[in-house]
Amino acid sequence: MTKRPCIHGLAVAGLLATVAVPASAADTITVASWGGTYQEAETKAFFDPTAKELGIIIKQDTTNGLDDVRLQVTGNAVKWDITELGADECARGSKEGLFEKLDYNVIDKSGINPKLVHDDWVGISYTSVVLIYRTDVFGDKGPKTWADFWNVEKFPGRRALSGSQATETLSVAALAKGIPIDKVYPVDIDGALQSVDKVKGHIDAWWTSGAQAMQLVKDGEVDMASIWNGRAGTLKKEGAPVSFSFDQSVLTADCMVIPKGSKNKDVAMKALAKFVSPDLQANLPLYVDNGPANEKAFETGKIPPERIKDINSAPENVKKQVLQDPAFWRDTLVEATEKFNNLIQQ
């Protein structure tokens, strides 16, 4: 028992010694993200440039979210040094103590919304929940606001909302009641649930994945839906007859964390500092529709002006949207989700 701290100390000293060697080619970290085109974009925007600049090797893996981190940390089998999560997952995981503290002497947090800068997690990118409608059904006179979406007389047609992301559906339900965008948070959950109750009989599908939302709209199974802006952008690029905008959309953030027990914490910290730096953040919208979390990215001059207007986190577009508050959902998610499930399940 008395010997243990000594051995521990030696191990730490040994670890520090290996880290201290500059650019030792053996430094390898593993980063996990959501896979697909998003992770490909991150690879080009963040991972490859960081690996090159720091002279490290970045291995990649994919995650299903907070469960995976919880499994690794509670099972003492941490295999990732950095992983991406949804911001509300970060807030919940932080409460559970699953992450290492971040060192803001290494990571420069300026330019990142303070709501996304915390002791043990930091914002990395934004996704918007937008209202999409089919132009072959509505022309250009489709539903533009969530109140329109809820108005089944004026806009008859088939509808889909997210059934898996209760936080997003409750946010748009609050908007549908006419609550102004700066008053949506903190969400009046019971009021939002009443709003969902009004429209639920007209919802033809409650989607549970981004791919499903996309398929429902693409195949004309529904005429309007809530959908993530990346998926909506892809549909448009593929030539589907759809229209969407950032008006009244819900801006949700993704974040990155270092799972507790990561063996390469110090290298991971340096890599994370690079990922959120304005220079690399500015790369992201060049490859994918998810906007950078660091608004200084827009000042780097790397993003062409005509591209900036299509990016959800560009200052002009942020004004039109509701920023989903991760701290709010950290404390209310379980209860709200159970109530939401009770409501939508027939």
Place this chain on the structure above:
Amino acid sequence: MSLASVSLDHAGRPDGALNTDALRADARREARGLFALLSPGLLLVFAVIIVPIGWLFWLSLFDESGQLSAANYARFFEQASYIKTFVTTFKVAFVVTGACVLFGYPLAYMLSQLPRRAAGVCLIFVILPFWTSVLVRTYAWLVILQRKGLVNTWLMDIGVIGQPLPLANNFAGVVIGMTHIMLPFLVLPLYASMKTIDVDCLRAGMNLGASPAATFRQIFFPLSLPGLASGVVIVFVLCLGFFVTPALMGGGKVIMWAMRMEQTTSLYSNWGAGAALGVVLLAVTLALLGLFHWLLGARATGVWSER
């Protein structure tokens, strides 16, 4: 010791008893040997099935703060959606099993009556879908059944219907998709059992003046029941744990138990919340299997003993 007992027996008892004892000892030795052979398998079952299930049960007894509590089970009664999910799960399982029997029995019967070569070819068509991923087959059904899918487009083109039928993203879609996937699990054991039915029994029935319908009803059908019972049980139990098809075909309106497990596991920070769902499903499934055995098993054994 054995020597001593043998000599003692030699003195006192008749030869028959000696033989019985020796035989019994031999049987015991053989049983021990067989058990020794079996033990690696039993150990494996213990390590990978019994222990994890026990652990799962153990986990389900703790709440988020790590305190012993019934909270994970109380939740089923506090939140209406759990009961609804449970009812939906069994409703889907019953309807799909029923549909499989309805389609599978005539199919298996036809296959069993075909000449061997033709039956072989037809069986390939039954087994072929097995080799395709469940996900792919489910998406294919979506393409066929949705509002602008093949079925609705054709039916509307030829003027049979004016409005598209609601075949996907609802209960009907789930049942259609799952029935297709489950059918082989019913047909294969049923076909195997039908093939073992002695044709002479049927001939004898006809010979004694029974009509073909009566022969089928009184001889063939009862003899096919054991195969039907095993098929029904396999299909029903597999249905209870289904995930992919209801998740894609149900449009978020048909939530089955496995989907709820996934949701609950990611929603709650303690594994116990999800574990409790697993324990409940296991317990109810075992109870139902017992019931099946009592109902179908007894009847099937009755048929065999009559024979």
